[in-house]
Amino acid sequence: MKKFPKSFLWGAATSAPQSEGHSSLNGKSPSTWDKWYELAPEKFQKDQGPEHTTNMYELYHEDIKRMKEIHMNSYRTSIAWTRLLPDGKTINQEAVDFYRDYFKELQENGVKPIINLFHFDMPWWLMEKGGWETRASVDAFAYYAKTCFELFGDLVDDWTTFNEPMVHVECGYLYGYHYPAIHDFKKAVQVGYHTLMAHTLAVKAFKEGSHSGKIGIILNVSPCYPRSQSKEDLQAAELADLLNTKSFLDPAVLGTIPAGLIDCLRQNQLLPVTEANDLEEIKQNTVDFIGMNYYQPSRVQAPKEVNKPAVSPADFYDHYDWPDKKINPYRGWEIYPEALYDVAMMIKNEYKNILWYVSENGMGVADEERFMDASGMIQDDYRIEFMEDHLTQLHKGIEAGSNCFGYHSWTFIDCWSWLNGYKNRYGFYQLDLNNDQRRLKKSGLWFKELVDQNGLK
Template sequence: MKKFPEHFLWGAATSAPQSEGHGSQNGKSPSTWDKWYELNPEKFQLNQGPEDTTKMYEYFKDDAKRMKEIHMNSFRTSIAWTRLLPDGQTVNSEAVTFYRHYFSELIANGVKPIINLFHFDMPWWLMEKGGWETRESVEAFAFYANTCFELFGDLVEQWTTFNEPMVHVECGYLYGYHYPAIHDLKKAVQVGFNTLMAHTMAVKSFKDGKYQGSIGIILNVSPCYPKSQSPEDLKAAEFADLLNTKSFLDPTVLGTIPAKLIDRLAENELLPDVAENDLELIKKNTVDFIGMNYYQPRRVQAPANVNKPAVSPADFYDHYDWPDKKINPYRGWEIYPEALYDVAMMIKNDYNNIAWYVSENGMGVAEEERFLDQTGMIQDDYRIEFMEEHLNQLHKGIEAGSNCFGYHSWTFIDCWSWLNGYKNRYGFYRLDLENDQRSLKKSGIWFKELIDRNGLI
């Protein structure tokens, strides 16, 4: 038996926009996702938009019981900024009632809520002013964060500011997968810095308010592996790591932005606008813990063609397609569990062994109905295998001294996934889109037994 630490957090994660539903109801204003779907529904898988999703707004009481039934002791979701503060200033009382009931129901079922503040759902009223491109977004987010701490601080012990901030930077400003879907490296850097400052001011608000509990951030970490040990490939890997991981990990944990990252940005005329006291504020407002989302590694090689100044990340590194990789064909993502051990060791050795947990890890598969058995249960052995392989590597890291306190799968119930809609399923529970019914998959039974043992056989 490979035992995990006592009081280890076993659970799952989702977000408000991907699970709540009622996207235009109950006083909620539109986010960029609501508006983008209104403007360009053809961009979305099977025209599946953000209005309904998993309807946790209606089913949270029953869903909390389902969590209890598979013995989950924790659950991470988010608050919708657009639901709580529809205009950025005025508190929506119905949203307060909903979230207080939601979080209380989780607690009543023995499920600890870990609450995140931003999961890609930029309010449309702020997007019209420039979104994360503008400094106004920093103050707006800090006000929203403090409102959450005041309203729900008696129910929530662990807060996180952002989920995968690098994703809304790259997907919105480099690769076209999130609104505004533009390609502008200079703007992307400014968006990243303003996001970092929004996080910093939220942490400052939490600490100044002396709220109970702890505050962190959730980052997507894809350890970077070079094609070879040549100086060129190693340089490409170093910068890929600086840009994609250390750009947020270093300032939020260590209080400093890597000097090498600043130098490379300066060389390429990409430095963001920075206010006078920003760096001091970053230094003083580091996090208590980190959430790490891990799905796949990043493999890179030296770029073949380089623009100077750079116009995209491809001017610093190219993707390398490792011929020996194991792949999830539904997402096109490499499956490499060993990287989770490398993450654990990175946190231990380079980041003061800060408390951390796996905040997302999971396997998306399309057309899971193919695996329904005669009883109507999906036999998702592939998901069990994926999680077992990753948990073995995580356990190895914990045994080596990494300070990991939990593991959350993505996700509890099949959820809506941005432009992909419901194409790929991730949940322990299957969602029937015809009637919103939830049904347990084989992986849910496996997860319950894993939790009961607090260990791997």
């Protein structure tokens, strides 16, 4: 038996925009997702927009009982900025009542809430003013964070500021996947910098408020594996790490922006606009813990053609398609559990062995009804195998001294996934889109046994 530490957190993760529904109701104002779906519904999977999603707004009482049934002891979701502060300043009392009851019921059922503040859902009122491109977004987010801590701090011990901040930078400003879907490296850097400062001032508000508990950030991190040990490939891996991992991880944990990243941006005329006291604020407001989302490794090689100054990250590194890879064909993602051990060692050796947990890990599969047995239960053995393989590597890292305190699967109930809608399913519970009915999958039974044993056979 591979035993995990005592009081290990076993749970699942989701977000407000992907689970709550009621996206235009109950005093909530539009996010970029609501507005983009209104403007360009053809971009979304089978016209599946953000309005209804999993309808947790109505069904959280029953869903928390389902969490308890599979013995989850923790759960991460987010607060919708647009629901709590529809105009950025005015508190929506119905939202306060909803979240307080939600969080209280989690606690009463033995499910520890870990609450995140931002999961890609930029308020439309702020987007109209420039969104993360403007410095005003930093103060707006700090005010929102302070409001959350004051309203819910008695119910929530563990907070995170952002989920995968690199995603809204890349997808919105480099690769065209999220609104505003533009390709501008200079703007992307500025957006990333303002996001970092928003995180920093949120941490500052938490510390100045003398709130109990801990505050962290959730990052999508993978060690970067070069194609070869050639000088060129190693340099590509170093630059990929600086841009994609160290850009947020170093300031959050170490309180510094890597000198190599600053030099790279300066050489390519990409340095962001900053303010005088920013570096001191970053230094003084580091996190208590880190959430690490891991799905696939990062493999790179030296680019064949380079623009100078750079116009995209492809001028620093190219993706390397490892010929020996195992792949999830539904997402097109490589399956490489060994990277989770490497993440554990990276945190131990390079980041003060800070407290951390696996905040997302899971396998998305389409058309899961193919695997339904006669009783109506989906036999998702592929998901069980995926998690067992990753947990084996995580256990190895913990045994080697890495300070990991939990593991959260993505996700509890099949949830809405941005432009992909419900194409790929990840949940322990199947969601019927026709009637919101939830049905337990085989992986949910396996997870219950995992929690009860606090370990793997």
